[in-house]
Amino acid sequence: MDSSLKLICSGVAITLTFVAFVPYIRSIFAEATKPHIFSWIIWGTTTSIVFFAQLEAEGGIGAWPIGVSGFVAAFIALLAFIKRSDASITKMDWVFFLSALASLPFWYFTSNPLWAVVVLTIVDLLGFGPTIRKAYDFPHQENMAFFLLFMARNIFALLALENYSLATLLFPLSVGIACLFLLVMVGYRRRIVHTE
Template sequence: MTIKEVLSAIAIALTLAAFLPYIRDIVQEKIQPHVFSWVIWGSTTCVVFGAQLQSGGGAGAWAIGVSGTITILIAVLAYIKRADIAITKTDWCFFTAAMSSIPLWYFTSDPMWAVIVLTAVDLLGFGPTIRKAYAAPNSESLAFFGLFAVRNSIVVMALERYSVATVLFPAAITAACLMLMLLIVYRRRVLEADT
């Protein structure tokens, strides 16, 4: 195995380490993920996986593919468990923007533009979760987003080719996860101080 494949295996292991407790917490109704955030994230992650492969991301893209598949499954599970299924007009805008990246990629024949659009949409997909985490910070898992920040950092190191199309998505998601974690910690402290 090459070092890139080892890093990819570590990133996949971290993906599973993050998702399995998150799925367990959904089933046990300890957390209530926003369904549409997960639909958006799953859709964008799967398309980014394809774009990364086309752009030569190689082993570094594997964890993104695993993540996209599990993310779609979480969206389905969140819907079945009736977690946070409130869908606003803004949520539909995020979803429409995510889906618009596919024809953009097709017509430009350049995965970079799809990744740019998808990264922006994926970051906007954090919107419903940020809104929910602000109001109910205990409804989200710090460990989950922490593991994803680490995982995406390793994904960048595992990439076999570095370009906007391969690096932008995992780097931006790392930053978004860290910012969401800061919000959750801050809001938990504020709510604890108020009680």
């Protein structure tokens, strides 16, 4: 794929990031969406670090959507804290959160961007734990359009990468698959909860 097409894919991915996040943030202010603070702290931290690791692994303009997403995810974590969005923090949520935070220092000790991305991808996927647990119990409190757009964003971020390697592919591919899983699970739970 030539560089102008990769730039277009990166632009589409960044646009989809904002198209997903703006309504999601509005729904937080309207109290229709109640993000889990632990998930968003993890996602903001790991996504920002993966952005720098992807740049080091020569991901180029394909890394830009990940950087934008990291910044906005940190903002959503702040909103979740300010609005006290989720009061249903469980012991299992603490396990996911502390496991994710405990894993973060490992990326620092690896001078190789691949190992940093592997560790951070695992940590980021752990961040889905509290959201999946909450969405299972309260499927109508999650915004499915957001996760659908986010999955599409990751597809375009993958297409925009200037260098394809495990270090550049692993994170957006894994997050895209996790979004797909969450969408399927929430859709299923909404039908079940609706009929109960």
